[in-house]
Amino acid sequence: MAFTFFFRDPRALGLISKHVVPKLAGKKDIKIWDAGCAHGPEPYSLAITLREEMSHFMFRNVKIYATDIDGSNLFENRIREGVYSRIEIGRIPDSIKKRYFSQIGETEHFKIKDELRSRVNFLKHDLLSLKPAGGDFNLIVCKNVLLHFTPSQRLEVLKMFYNSLASDGFLVLERTQEIPELFDNMFEKVSSGGQLFRKLKDTIKNNISFRNEISIN
Numbered sequence: 001m002a003f004t005f006f007f008r009d010p011r012a013l014g015l016i017s018k019h020v021v022p023k024l025a026g027k028k029d030i031k032i033w034d035a036g037c038a039h040g041p042e043p044y045s046l047a048i049t050l051r052e053e054m055s056h057f058m059f060r061n062v063k064i065y066a067t068d069i070d071g072s073n074l075f076e077n078r079i080r081e082g083v084y085s086r087i088e089i090g091r092i093p094d095s096i097k098k099r100y101f102s103q104i105g106e107t108e109h110f111k112i113k114d115e116l117r118s119r120v121n122f123l124k125h126d127l128l129s130l131k132p133a134g135g136d137f138n139l140i141v142c143k144n145v146l147l148h149f150t151p152s153q154r155l156e157v158l159k160m161f162y163n164s165l166a167s168d169g170f171l172v173l174e175r176t177q178e179i180p181e182l183f184d185n186m187f188e189k190v191s192s193g194g195q196l197f198r199k200l201k202d203t204i205k206n207n208i209s210f211r212n213e214i215s216i217n
C-alpha cells in the first residue's frame with residue numbers, strides 16, 4: 001500500500017483554503033484533479049478541507065478526479081467505499097472526525113459521509129501516458145509522485161498539467177518540488193515556499209515559447 005495519510009500536508013491544505021477557495025466562488029463546475037492519490041486519504045482530506053470552507057450548495061459543484069496508476073488494483077474500491085480503520089484516521093482532529101466519519105457498528109472501521117464520497121471519483125491513470133484525466137481543471141494536486149520520475153518525465157508531466165488547467169487554475173506540489181525555470185512564464189508562485197502555483201494566462205506568446213522550449217522525444 002502506498003505511503004500516505006490523512007492531512008499529511010496541512011500547510012498545502014491551508015494554502016488551498018486561503019488562496020484557491022475564494023477564486024472558486026460562483027463557479028458551477030469546480031474541477032479538481034488529485035494525481036497520484038493512492039487509496040484516498042489525500043483526496044478525502046482535500047474534500048473535507050473544501051467542505052469546511054464552502055456552503056453545502058457550493059460544495060455540490062465540486063468534483064475531485066482522484067487518479068493513480070494503482071499497481072495493486074486496490075484503490076478504486078477503497079475510495080468508492082470510503083472506509084478507513086481507526087488507525088488510518090488517527091491523525092484527524094476529533095471535531096473533523098465527528099463531522100465527516102461514522103463508525104461502522106462496533107467495529108474499528110469508519111465510513112466517510114456520502115456528501116464527501118459523492119464528490120470523489122477514482123480513475124486508474126498513468127501520468128506517464130501524458131494523456132490528461134480531463135481538462136479545464138481549477139486545481140491540480142500532485143504530491144510525492146513527481147520525485148519518482150526522471151527530470152524529462154517531470155517536465156512532460158508538468159506540461160500536461162499546464163495544458164489541463166483552466167486559465168486561472170492552480171497547481172499544488174510538495175514543498176520540495178520546485179517548478180523548473182523553464183516554466184517561469186507559465187506559472188507564478190503564490191506561496192513563498194513554492195508549493196502553490198497559479199497558471200499564468202494562456203497567451204499565444206506563452207504557448208509558442210512553451211512549445212519551442214519543451215520538446216522531449
Ligand SMILES: C[S@@+](CC[C@H](N)C(=O)[O-])C[C@H]1O[C@@H](n2cnc3c(N)ncnc32)[C@H](O)[C@@H]1O
Nearest residue numbers: 002004036038068069070126127128143144145
Ligand atoms: C507516495 S504516494 C503519494 C500519495 C499522496 N499523493 C500523498 O502525497 O500522500 C505515490 C503515489 O504515486 C502513484 N504513482 C506512481 N507512479 C505513477 C504514475 N506513473 N501515474 C500515476 N500514479 C503514479 C503510486 O501508485 C502512489 O500511490
